[in-house]
């Protein structure tokens with residue numbers, strides 16, 4: 001499973017990119033706003049930090065506006081993936097932009113039927129939002145299982161990019177469900193390394209080494 005980091009904070013991205021743990025980056029208008037920096041500038045900087053796909057979202061909601069913005073975003077760098085909302089205009093724009101060779105991430109997916117439409121429109125990635133479904137007491141992970149089955153039934157190439165990941169358990173469940181990619185905030189990715197027995201074991205090894213005067 002590929003790991004994308006869901007942030008527009010370039011310091012966090014540089015840090016994780018150096019660890020070799022991330023395969024790409026996703027942003028959204030809320031994350032760009034949080035960075036407090038100009039949109040194009042921050043996307044260009046992120047694209048230079050990773051060779052992987054970098055999702056940059058349009059803010060237009062009509063077909064013509066999405067195409068105009070999508071083409072502009074695609075010119076920033078060759079690894080820009082244009083992020084479009086799961087609406088009829090968004091799907092139409094998806095068809096056009098992927099036809100021009102631009103990678104497209106169709107976002108704000110909350111149902112298997114929406115994911116089916118995105119695959120039919122040629123989306124490179126579909127982004128089902130797990131946490132936001134959990135927030136309204138639905139089973140976000142069930143959606144990943146459903147999409148996996150549908151895409152496998154018809155051999156769709158669209159990659160399932162599990163988004164709105166809030167916990168380490170979400171990451172594990174996505175891997176078990178066969179998501180192609182998961183995107184999570186830096187803190188969630190870093191938390192995956194934690195285990196109290198690792199800390200305890202290391203403490204014992206170091207104490208024994210010190211006692212025995214072991215030097216490497």
Ligand code: G3P
Nearest residue numbers: 006028131132163164165
């Ligand atoms: O980028 C989309 C997504 O991952 C949002 O996550 O936590 O705001 O629901 P969240």
